[in-house]
Amino acid sequence: MDKTAAQLVDFTAGLRYSDIPASTIKAVKGRLLDSMGCAMAALVAPPVRAVRRLAVPVAGNDGARIFGTMVRTTPDLAALVNGAMVRYLDMSDAYLMTSTAHPSDNIPGLIAIAEQTGASGKDLIQAIVISYEIQCRLCQAAPFQVAGWDQPVAGAPGAAMAAGRLLGLDKVQLRDALALAVVPNFASNQTRNGQLSMWKGVAGPNAARQGVFAAQLAAAGMTGPQDPFDGPVGLWKQTVGKRYSVQIPERLKGHKFIIEQTNIKTFPVRDAIQVPIMAALKLREKVDVADIQTLRIDTYAKHFAAPMKDKALWTPKTRESADHSLPFCVAAAMIDGAVTPATFETGRYLDKDILALIKRLKITLNDDFEKVAPATRTCRLIATTKDGKEIAVQHRQTLRDIERGPSKQTFEDKFHLLASASLPEDARSEMADLIWSIDKAKTIDRLVDLTAI
Secondary structure, eight states, rough: OOHHHHHHHHHHHOOOGSSSSSSHHHHHHHHHHHHHHHHOOTTTTTHHHHHHHOOOOTTTTTEOOTTTTEEEEEEEEEEEHHHHEEEHHHHHHHHSSEEEOOOGGGGHHHHHHHHHOOOOOHHHHHHHHHHHHHHHHHHHHHOOTTTBBBBBHHHHHHHHHHHHHHOOHHHHHHHHHHHHHHHOOBGGGGGGGSSSSSSGGGGHHHHHHHHHHHHHHTTOOOOSSTTTTTTTHHIIIIISSSOOOOOSSSOOOTOOGGGGGGGGGGSSSSSHHHHHHHHHHHTTTSOOOEEEHHHEEEEEEEEEETGGGOGGGOOSSSSSHHOOHHHHHHHHHHHHOOOOHHHHHHHHHGGGHHHHHHHHHHEEEEEEHHHTOOOOOEEEEEEEESSSSSEEEEEEOHHHHHOOOOHHHHHHHHHHHHHHHTTTTHHHHHHHHHHGGGGSSSSSSSHHHHHHO
């Protein structure tokens, strides 16, 4: 077993619920509630409808249910369909460091395995912690996106290890599950270039599907390739050219689990664009958009140098391109005073007033902002009015801000706003109460029951 694989397997097999501090358990519950709100807002979204057509029903009580319809299918397909719901709005949590992750993509897959195995709420919490820790620590370590690789290279291993733990795999089986998740899932970052397609929001859920299936294969006796990370054509060599150190300690006492550092989104857009929208809303209070001659966005290179060169993001033609477009999101915030799911559902990115403001906008990369990014994310907007006056605002988000996270009430407000698209108030309230006390649940069946429409 190679060094990286051994490290991840040892962590997965060795973690105990008692190792998880109260702050991490609270973080898990918040992200579970957030994910379910996002899912219930996207039951009829186009990519969800597409993948739901493939979810063949299974007989009996085996398998896992699809949110909303309650159709019982295989756990891997439930992971794909329910994960597509969580991801569609681009409003679930994210992790942006050396590479990017949307670790909540894996939560529906873990719910599916937990439902199939009769796992408890504590078991689910533990699995979510494992999934986040592995995926985000890989993204903390290596520049996958810069090298041209997409999020599944880190997402599938996280899903496989967490699902394997729920399935009760031993260390040998966990190693096989890990290899079966890593080697077949080298995903190109072409997913996020040019005019983006529906696949942008399904790539992560598909990685969860592959991770769940890898764990099931290992449970069934399938062995996997040797040295999936450190081998001569393993993940490190093939994606980023050298081995990186993954920061998961052998001793977990006092360890700060990385799930507490994932960002809870306010707006349904790329995580790096949250701060620029907040800056735009500040600027809007100080200047009439009609008076703006030019608008400059000062930001940092790590998350914006490559996208600002992508012509598709200056003239987005799809919903998926628009929610990744810094020019569009800032223009919409300035003109409309809000960026919501309706911003994209109505095709606002095609409107003449938006496109006119984008033409007056430019982006510059600030060296001082770059030095502290991405732990500190800074955006400055400078509007020059038609009479030559300059008006500037700045917004900054630190890692401490992210770790502090939203209040319980803020989590619930977002959940109720999103889930109201498909659930009545009594079902939403019961779901929220259940999630906040999920550690006391003997099974997670009732959580899935409450998604029924």
